Amino acid sequence: MDTALQHMADGFLLVDGDWRIFYANPAAERLFRTAGRRADTAVGLLLWEAAEGFRRNGELEQRCRDAAESGEPNGIDVRRPSDGHWYHLRLVPVPDGMSVYVSDIDEARIQEAEATRTRHRAVQRGERIKNLTVALSGALTVQDVVAAVARRVLPPFGASGLTIGVLEESRANRVRIVGAIGYPDSFTAMVETEPVPAVSPVADVLQAGAPLFVDTVEEHIRRYPHMAQRVHASGKKSWAFLPLIASGRPIGACSISFSEHRRLDDAERTLLMALSGLIAQALERARLHDADRDRARELQRGLLPRDLPALPGLTAAARYLPAGEATDVGGDWYDVLPLSSGRVALVIGDVMGHGLTEAATMGRLRTAVRTLADLELAPDDLLVHLNDLVADLGEDLYATCLYAVYDPTDAWCTFAAAGHPPPVLVDPSGSARFIDLEPNSPLGVADPPFETSRLHVPDGSLLVLYTDGLAVTATRPMGRGMDMLKAALDKALEHVGSGAGPAAETGVPTEHGVPTDHGGLGPDPLLDRLCDTLTDALLPSPSDATDDAALLVARPRSFRASDMASWTLPEDPLAAGKARALIREQLADWHLDDLVMATELIVSELVTNAVRYGRGPIRLRLLRSDSLVCEVSDGSLTTPHVRRAAETDEGGRGLQLVMALSHRWGARYEAAGKFVWTEQQLPAAAVAG
Template structure:
C-alpha cells in the first residue's frame, strides 16, 4: 500500500503539517521518491523556523506526526554541550518533547487521553546510558537504525523505559541520533503503529535528514541563546551596578535590551556625584549593535567619569569627550546628554551632543521638553556644544532617555517624544506624584513587555534640593590666621545648627585641612559646611596638588593632619577640579547609626 505526498501540488503552507506518507516504493517507481523530496523540503523548512530549543523540537514533531510516523519523542543530553568546547560528555538523557497521532484519526493529534496500542509506547523520562553501552555507541555512530536491528532492541528498550520484548516488532521503530557539528545532542525515536506499513530503507534516509536538520536547528538555537545571554550580561556589566544616593536628589533607571537582536547595544546611563553635593546625570547611545559598539560605549563612559571628576561645565565635558572619540580612531558616532544639578542653588545645567531633549516634570504637573541646542554627535569632531541653564525646583523630575523609547517603525521621533510627554503628564495628574519607579514604568508604557526594535536606557532624577539654611559658605584669604578663623566660623555654625556635640572634632579637622590648603594656595580658599543626612565639610583651594596621608615619624613636627582626619571622620577624600582641588570629610549626625 502506498500513500503519495500531495501529487503535483507545491509544498504545503507553513501552518499545515506535511502530508502523510507511507512510502514503500521500488527502485523503478520514481513518483514516491519525488514525494519524499517534497516532504523533506517542507519538513526541513518547518524545522528551520524554530528560534529556540522548544520551538525547534515542536516543529520536528509537527513535521513528523502524522505525516511520517505515529509517535515521535526526543531525548536530549543534560546539560547540553554548546559551541566547540571539548568537555566531558554528559551522562543523562532527558525526555524533552513527545507527540502522538490519535488512533481514532491517524491524521490528527489526540487532545484527550493518551492513545493505546503498540504505537503508543511510553518514553523514559530519564535515561542514563552506560559510557561503553550499546545506546552510547549507537548515538556516537550517528546513523539511524531500526529498532529490530541486531543488538539494537536493548537500546530501544532503554529509550522506551520498558522491557526489550515490548519494543514494536518489525521495522516499526527508528532511533535517529541527533548529531550536531561538534557534539551529540540526543536522539529522536519514531514509531509507526499497526495501522500503516513498516518503515523502509528509504524511510531511514528520511529519518536521517529529519534528525540532521533538527540537530543543526538545535545548535543554532543554543548558540543564539548563549550569544544573547553573553550580550545581555556584557551590556549590563557596563552599566552602573547601582545608582548613588547624593543629598537633594533621588534616582531611578531602566535598561531594556532590544528583543530583535542577540548583539550588544551601545546605550548607557550614569549618575556621578560631584563636589559640592552636585550630581552629573549622563545618558548616551553609540550607533549600531555590535561588540565594537559596546567597547566604544565602555570607553566613552569611562571618559565621561574622568571628565566629570574635573568639575568641568557640561559643554566642556562634551568637547573633551568628542576629542577623545576622535583619538579612538573609530568610524562609530554617539549621542550624549550631560546634565549637572546643583541642589543648593536648585539649578540645572544641560548640554547635548546630538541627543534627544530631556523631559522636565514640574511640581504642578506640567511636562516640559527642554529646549537644548542639540550640537553634533560625539565622534563627528565639529564641536559647537552649548550649555543651557534652567531652574529645577524641589519636587521637579528630570527624565533622560535613548531613542529606543520614542522611535519605532510605526512613528517618528517627534511623535514619540510627544507621546512620552503625554504619558508622563497623565502619570503626574493625580493628587500625589508617583514614585520614581512607577514613573519609569509609565514612561516605558507597553514597550516593557512587547517587541523592541532598539535598546532603551532611561534615567530619572527627582530633585529635592537642599535648604539654604543647612549650608554655610565662606571665602578666606590664605594667611596663617585663617585656620583660627575657620575654627571660629565652624563653632558658631554648628552651635546654630544644634550640633554642639560635634564642635570639638569638627574644629580640629577643619583646622588641619584649612592649614594644609593655606600652605599651597595663592588665591582665597573656600570653606563650606552642609548639614543633610551627614555633616559635610569641604575646603577648596587653587592648588592641584592632592594631599596624601602619610605616617609621621616621632621626630616629625607635622604630617599628622590627614591621619587625624582619617581617624575622626566617617569618610574623607580629595578631588581635583578645574580650579584646583577640594578636600572634604563627613561625620554622622548625633543619634545617626554608623556603618559597621
Template structure:
C-alpha cells in the same frame, strides 16, 4: 550566494496558467537558494515530440536561456542527460554563458514516468552536499506534480496529496530555519512543519553535550513525563544508539519497542505515556551529534521508506539549525552576562536624587547592545547623571560600553564640567578606531543652585517634568556622536524647582519602525504629562515612597512606549531621577577677609553654625579642617575667600578662593617643619578634593554626621564613601602648582 541575473520573461498565460507559473517560479527560487546558485530552469518533457521545453526561469537572462528553450532527448545538455539517465547530473562549465561554474540537473518523475527536469546554475564547482540535494529532491517532487497538473493529466490520487503537502512544508521549514536565531525558534519551526504532515502527536527535542541530554523543547507530552528524556545516557536505550551511530530508529509499535529495547519499556517509554510508535531522529551538525528529536504517535504506525527518508533529511536540516542556534544562545547569554555585570547593579540613594532605571534588551533575538546609564555622587551633594549608547550590537559593543562607563566614572570623580568630560570621552572613542561611535548625555544636578547643566553628543535630549505638571524638553542643537565630534561641546542649563523629574533615555525607547525619534519624544512627553510628581524631601522617611513612585513611573513609561517588546529591534535604556533641592536652612555661607585673620574668623563661624545645627560634636574636627584649608589659601593662593557649610546626611565644608592652582599632598620628612596640612585634612575627613570654576576653585571636605546628632529627624543613613587613599607619597609639598598639576586623594574638578 553569488548575484543573480535578471529573471527571464514568462510566456503569456491564461489566469490558471499564470498561477501555476508563479508557483513554479517560487519553486525555482527555493531550488536556487538551497544550493547557493545563480539561477534555475524548469523543462517539461513532451514524449510525443521527444523533446524538453522550457516552461519557467528564475535568475537567468532571457537571452541566455534561449539556448535551452527546446532540447532534444539525445542532446548533451544537463537537463537532457538527467532525463535520459533518471538520476541527478552535475556538469562543470558555463553552458549558458552566464558566469556559472557548473550545472546540477535533477529529473522530474510522475506516476506515469518522466515529466521534465529541474536545473540549477552553480556559483562554485563544488558538488552540493547531501542536505542540499535532499532539499532539491523535495522541490523537484513538488514541481513535478505541478507539471503533471499543467499537462491536464488527471489529478494525482488522494493518497499522494500528503507528498505534495510535505514538499510545500519542507520549503517553508527550510525558510523558517534559515531565519531561526534561538533554540526555541528551531523547536517551534520543527513542531509547526513536521508534527502535522507526519501525523505525529508528540515531539521532544533534546540537546546533547558532555554525555548528557537536556530537553530544549517539547509538544504533546505531560510536563513531568518529558523529564525522563533528560540525564546521562546509558546503554540499552534508543536515544543512546541513535546518538552513537548517527542513524535514526523507527519503532512502529510497543511490541517492536519491547523486542528491541526490553529494558526501556518499564523505565522510559511506557507507563504514563500514551505513545505507541516513535521516530528517534539524530540531530547532526559538522559530523557530530548535537541532539535528538523524538516524534511519537498515539497509535501504532508503520513508517514507509519515503517517510524514513524524508524524516531523516528534515532531521539533518534541523540539526544544523539547532547547532547554530545553540552557539548563538551561548554567545547571547555571555554577552548579556557581560552587559549585566557592567551596568550598575544598584543605583546609589542620595539626598538630592532618587533614581530608578530600566534596561530593555531587544526582543527580536539580535545580540546585546551598548546602552548604559549611571548615577554618580559628586561633592556638595551634587549628582552626575549619564546615559549613553554604543552603536552596534554584540560582545564588542558591550565591552566598549563598559570601558566608556568606567571612563565616565573616573572623569566624573575629577568633578569635570559636562563639556570637558565629553571632550575626554570623545578622545577615548576616537582612539578605539573609525568603526566605533557612541552617543552620550552627561548632566550635573546641583541641589543648592537648583540647576541642571548638561551636554549632548548625538543623544536624545533630556525631558524635565516640573512639580506643576509642566513637561519640558529644551530644543537644542546636539553635538555629533562621540568618535565623530570636534570639541568643544555646548553646555546647556535648566533651572529646576524642588521635586522636578529628570528623564533620560536612549533612542531604542523613542524610535521604532512606526515613528521617528521626534515623534517618539513627543509621545514620551505625553506619557510623562500624565504622571503625578510627589512633593520631595531632601532627606527623610519619604525616600522609600519617592523611590516607589519613580519605579512605578518607569514601568508606566516602558509599558506605554514599548507595548510589544518582543518586536523591538534595538536595546533601550531609561533613567528617571526625582530631584530634591537642599533646604535654605541647611546652607551656611560666610565671606572671609583676605588676610591672616581669616582662619580665626572661619573657626568662629564654624562654632556658631554647628551649634545652631546641633552638631557640636563635629566642632573641633571642623575647626581643624577649616584652619588648614584657609591657611593654605593665605600662604599659596589669593582671595577673595568664602566659607560654605552644607548639612545633609554628611557635613560638607568648602573653602573658595580666587586661584586656579592645585593643592598637592606630599609625604613630609621627619625634619620638615611643615608640609603635613593636607595629610591632616585627609586623615580627618571621609573624603576631600578640589573642583574648579571659571575663575576660582573650591577645596572641600566631607565628614560623617554621628547618629543622634543629625539636627533633623528622619535622616537618611550615610551612603558608601568613595574616598581616596589616606596619604599620597610624592616629591611635592603643599604649595600651589599649576592647574594641571596632580590632585590629592579624591580630588575632582568641576565647573
C-alpha cells in the same frame, strides 16, 4: 503475411471505407469478441460497435475520422473494464480503409505511473528540504529552531508531537530537553524536570548514531518497560527518534511522534534522516549564537550598575531592556554618580551597533565617565574627553551621550549632549516637556565645543533620561516615539495623582500629580513603578524592541536652607581664626559638637592655604546632609598638592592633616576659581535636620 498476423501477440484489424471490420487476427478476435455485441466474431461490425467494451468509445470514432481526413496516423489509449488493462489503439490510414493495431500497455502504464509517483515524491522531498532549509536559515536561537521544525516538519508527515534534546557534556552526557511541542502540560513538565533515562530511545540513537522507528505503544513498552508511564503520559502512538549529528559528532536527538499508529515507509524514513542533518546543523549554530548572546548579556549586566545610589540630593530608578531574542546585545548604559558637595551626575548613553564589541565599548565609556566625573569636570569638558576616547577606539564606533550635573544647593542642573535624545522635565504641576538642548553629533564624530544648558529644577520635579531604543521601533519613528513617551508620562502621573495608583498603594505623597520625597535615602518605589509604567506603554512586548533601551528617572531634591551655611572671609591671616569661630557656632546649632575639633583643624588649614596661595574672594561653606561637607573657595586656579614633608620642614603637612581627618577630599574648578572640599561622616546618633 497472414501467418505472421495470425501469430501476433498484439491485435490487428482492417477496416473498410465504411468503418466495418473485414479482417481480425486471433488476438483481436479475443479482445473484440468479448467486447462486441456478437460473441462469435468481430468481423462485420463497425469499429466503434466492436469497441463498445472499451471506455472512451465515443472519442475513438472521432480519432478514426480525424486520421482518415488528415491521412496521418493517430492513436488513443483505452481501458477494458473486463480485465482492467489499458490498451493503445494505433490508427493508420490505408487505401480504402484503415488498419488498427491494439497493444496491451498496462505494464508500461504501471511503470510510468510509478515513475511519476517517484518524481512527485522527489519533488515533494526537495520542496520540504528547501522549505526547512529556508526556515532554519533564519533561526538564530534554539527556540527559533524548535519552532521552525514544528512548522515545517510535523504537518507534511501528519505528526503531532516534537521534542528536541541537546547533550550536556559537562553533566555526564545527560540530555536536556530544549523544546517540546504538541504534548500535554503534564508530559512537558515531566520531560523538562526529569533526566532522560540512560536506557531509552534517545540514548540508543545517540549511541548508535542511527534512527529508531517505533510503530506502536506495545513495541515501545516492550523495548523500554521502565518508560511506560512516560509513554502513556505523552498520548502518542508512534515515534521516530532521530540522532542530531553535526560536524561528525552527536549533539542531541529529535523525536517526532504521531497521535495515531503510523508506519513510515522507506522514502519517509530517508527523508526524515536528511532533515535531521539540517536540524542538527541549525541547532548547533543556534546553541553557539545563544552562548555568545548570553555571554554578551552577562558582560553587559556586569558593566551596568547593579543598584543606583540613593543620595541626599537625588533618588533614581532605571531600567535596561534588551532587544528581541534575535538581536545581539547593544551598548546602552546609564549611571548615577555622587560628586562633591552633594552634587550628583546623571549620565545615559548608547554605543551604536550590537555585539560584544559594542558592549565592551560601553563598559569602557562608563568607566571613563566615572573617572572623568571624579575629576569634577564640567559636562561640556567631560564630553570633549569622551569624544576623543571614542575617536581613538576606531572609525566605525560611535556613541551618543547625555551628561547632567544637579547641584542641590541651588537646584540648578547643567546639561550637555552628544547626539542624544533630549531629556524630559516634569515640573511640580505634573506638566512634562522636553528640554531644549544642543545635541551636537555623536561621540567619535562630534565637533567640540559642546554647548551646555542650565535649568532650574524645583523640588517636586522629575528628570527622565532615555535612549532612542525606548522611543523608536521598526514601525515608529523618533518623533512619534517622543510624543508617546510624553503622553505615557502624562497618563502615568495623572494615575499616580488620582490616588488609585502607586501612591495609594505605597502611601507616598504627591504634589500636583508628581511623586514627592518618599521620606528616606532607600529605593524609591514610586520611581520604580513609573519606570515599569513607561516601559510597558512604549515597549509592551520584548518583540516590539528593535534596539536595546535604557531609561533613567530621577527625582532631584534641593538642600534646605537650614542645612547650609556660608560666609565670606577676609584675605588676611586672621581669616583662619574667624573661620574656626564660625564653625564652632554652626556645628553647635546643628548639634554636631563631636565634629568641632576636627572641622576646626580642617577649615584652619584650608583657609590658611587660600590666604597664602590663592586670591580673593575667599568663601567658606558648610553643608549638612548624610555627611558634613566643608568647602573653601578662592579665585585662584592653583591646584593643591599633597607632598611628603621632611622631618626638618616647618610646613607641608597641612593637606596630610586634612586627609587624615576627612572621609574624602578633593578640588574642583570653575571659571571664577577653585573649591577645595572635604567630607566627614556624621556621628551615628546625628540626624540631618
